[in-house]
Amino acid sequence: MSRVTVVGSGASGVHFALTLLEKGREVELVDVGTEAPSPQLPEASLLELKEQLERPVDYFLGDALESAVLPQNGDDIYSFPPSKRYAFDRPTGFDIRTDGFDPVYSFARGGLAEAWTAGCYPFSSTETIDFPFDHAALADGYDEIAARIGISGALDDLSRFYPEHAHLQPPHPLDEHSARLVDRYDRRRQWLNERLGCYVGRTRVAALSRALDGRPPCANLGRCLWGCPNRAFYTPSLTLEACRRYPNFTYTPGVRVLRFVSSAGRISGIEGKGVDGAPVRLPVDHLVLAAGALSSAEIYLRSSAPEPGPRHPPRALSGLMDNRQMLVPFVHTGMIGRAYEPRSYQYHLLGMGFENEDPKHYVHCQITTLKTALLHPVIQKLPLDLAHATRMIAMIHAALGVVNVNFHDDRRSENRVEWTPEVGDAGGLTIRYRPPSDEGERIDRALVRVRRALRALGCVAPKSMTHMRTMGTSVHYAGLLPMSSEDRPDTTTPSGRSREFENLHFADGITFPFLPAKNLTFTLMANAVRIAHADF
Numbered sequence: 371m372s373r374v375t376v377v378g379s380g381a382s383g384v385h386f387a388l389t390l391l392e393k394g395r396e397v398e399l400v401d402v403g404t405e406a407p408s409p410q411l412p413e414a415s416l417l418e419l420k421e422q423l424e425r426p427v428d429y430f431l432g433d434a435l436e437s438a439v440l441p442q443n444g445d446d447i448y449s450f451p452p453s454k455r456y457a458f459d460r461p462t463g464f465d466i467r468t469d470g471f472d473p474v475y476s477f478a479r480g481g482l483a484e485a486w487t488a489g490c491y492p493f494s495s496t497e498t499i500d501f502p503f504d505h506a507a508l509a510d511g512y513d514e515i516a517a518r519i520g521i522s523g524a525l526d527d528l529s530r531f532y533p534e535h536a537h538l539q540p541p542h543p544l545d546e547h548s549a550r551l552v553d554r555y556d557r558r559r560q561w562l563n564e565r566l567g568c569y570v571g572r573t574r575v576a577a578l579s580r581a582l583d584g585r586p587p588c589a590n591l592g593r594c595l596w597g598c599p600n601r602a603f604y605t606p607s608l609t610l611e612a613c614r615r616y617p618n619f620t621y622t623p624g625v626r627v628l629r630f631v632s633s634a635g636r637i638s639g640i641e642g643k644g645v646d647g648a649p650v651r652l653p654v655d656h657l658v659l660a661a662g663a664l665s666s667a668e669i670y671l672r673s674s675a676p677e678p679g680p681r682h683p684p685r686a687l688s689g690l691m692d693n694r695q696m697l698v699p700f701v702h703t704g705m706i707g708r709a710y711e712p713r714s715y716q717y718h719l720l721g722m723g724f725e726n727e728d729p730k731h732y733v734h735c736q737i738t739t740l741k742t743a744l745l746h747p748v749i750q751k752l753p754l755d756l757a758h759a760t761r762m763i764a765m766i767h768a769a770l771g772v773v774n775v776n777f778h779d780d781r782r783s784e785n786r787v788e789w790t791p792e793v794g795d796a797g798g799l800t801i802r803y804r805p806p807s808d809e810g811e812r813i814d815r816a817l818v819r820v821r822r823a824l825r826a827l828g829c830v831a832p833k834s835m836t837h838m839r840t841m842g843t844s845v846h847y848a849g850l851l852p853m854s855s856e857d858r859p860d861t862t863t864p865s866g867r868s869r870e871f872e873n874l875h876f877a878d879g880i881t882f883p884f885l886p887a888k889n890l891t892f893t894l895m896a897n898a899v900r901i902a903h904a905d906f
């Protein structure tokens with residue numbers, strides 16, 4: 371049986387690879403693969419780190435204070451902590467051009483989800499109506515992924531939006547702020563459901579509440595934001611470790627793949643650059659691109675683009691999608707003056723969903739109550755001097771929260787990536803994105819419902835604090851080479867096989883024909899498993 375070469379060790383690539391290994395296939399995984407630094411004082415809680423580290427400022431803000439959010443950074447209230455910056459390092463010579471889109475790339479071992487917030491939401495059968503296969507095949511993938519990575523949550527009012535899957539672990543304990551919101555929801559449920567089409571419940575998160583495969587449950591260290599030191603919080607590098615235990619697996623890090631080499635529609639090898647810039651060439655029997663939708667598109671275009679010139683327009687792929695995200699900060703008046711709990715799971719524990727007439731247009735929200743996040747970006751926004759602002763924040767710290775509101779996206783021809791030979795050291799992409807014409811109206815309608823729901827839950831959400839995130843920053847990239855049952859150029863078969871190259875598959879978000887409002891990574895992983903079962 372032929373050997374399969376997978377490019378990319380992100381969420382998509384590692385689950386595709388592991389499924390093939392379990393089936394006894396020989397797999398080589400090629401990756402840039404920047405490594406994470408080792409965790410510091412792995413047993414310590416966040417507060418213990420502050421006390422025990424020799425120079426805590428280096429850990430929390432960086433030795434050049436590169437993670438401090440300064441007033442001149444505009445509306446930003448968050449920057450990646452120093453311990454996670456490696457995940458966003460780009461290889462020398464890599465470049466892109468952008469217009470209306472601000473993409474985030476990762477070339478790390480494990481990819482973007484080394485720095486994710488672990489929200490895992492299965493798409494419903496309505497949301498996958500444009501996917502050219504039976505939803506049951508994806509449902510099997512969700513079950514398999516949940517067993518592998520460990521997902522905690524509950525079957526509650528949000529199950530009407532998040533279908534049930536096997537192997538769901540019990541939810542993490544609620545902090546006081548989240549518990550009070552739930553309590554208030556219980557009392558206002560009927561009004562919220564009937565008047566606003568609003569439902570509140572537990573989010574599903576890839577962080578263990580029970581031990582799994584040698585990983586301990588969450589120890590409430592409160593370090594999620596800085597990188598979980600005890601492996602309770604799932605990242606794809608854990609699955610890469612599992613792959614490396616198979617004798618039929620080869621891991622080849624340190625290679626930036628530039629192109630594949632083909633003749634008569636059959637790929638025979640890949641070419642790239644090593645970390646030292648030296649050229650690398652590897653033979654290939656069967657190639658699977660799982661480098662993330664944008665990087666897979668870049669490798670595909672570079673490999674198949676004709677030489678540019680007056681008679682050859684630049685080659686492009688259209689239909690790029692990402693979720694628009696709005697941030698709605700709020701103050702929960704009942705929590706003012708209460709203490710916050712630093713020894714607890716730090717990301718969202720609650721979600722909020724809004725029905726829409728068309729169920730594909732459901733609006734998906736995650737509610738994060740503020741615990742150990744850095745507060746200096748909030749303090750400096752207050753119209754007070756430092757001493758008073760700090761005292762004020764101490765009083766309302768436990769009452770602060772933010773709702774992250776997500777919207778669906780469609781494939782539209784104006785949203786495209788174009789092959790641009792003069793970008794970077796080996797050509798690169800120009801990425802263009804324009805929001806749909808009715809976006810403003812759609813957002814306004816949804817935000818009115820979000821604010822009314824928050825009011826019913828006892829919270830104040832000042833309109834002026836609402837922040838629209840730049841397109842691209844939600845990092846849910848999809849589209850460009852959609853799966854289709856029709857044999858059309860620049861599509862793949864329903865199982866992700868290229869229609870142009872017989873021994874090429876895609877196993878990441880590039881093949882999604884539609885993007886619901888939900889975070890997509892659980893579906894990326896489930897779909898990678900589905901493709902590995904379908905065609906290999």
Ligand SMILES: Cc1cc2nc3c(=O)[nH]c(=O)nc-3n(C[C@H](O)[C@H](O)[C@H](O)COP(=O)(O)OP(=O)(O)OC[C@H]3O[C@@H](n4cnc5c(N)ncnc54)[C@H](O)[C@@H]3O)c2cc1C
Pocket residue numbers: 377378379380381382383400401402403404474475476477478479480481482483484485486487488489490625626627628660661662663665666669844845846847878879889890891892894
């Ligand atoms: C801060 C943050 C929070 C997030 N939170 C969530 C969340 O809560 N829920 C959710 O569903 N999603 C979330 N995401 C998005 C999620 O991380 C991504 O959807 C997911 O990681 C994509 O996985 P992927 O494997 O398709 O691609 P990537 O993660 O981009 O992995 C790409 C892999 O390919 C390799 N690679 C790329 N180009 C090349 C090349 N040319 N040659 C060789 N190797 C290459 C990289 O090294 C990497 O290993 C979040 C992302 C971020 C940044």
Ligand code: SF4
Pocket residue numbers: 577587588589590591592593594595597598599600601602603714715716
């Ligand atoms: S609170 Fe976060 S960092 Fe601590 S053990 Fe749990 S998941 Fe890991």
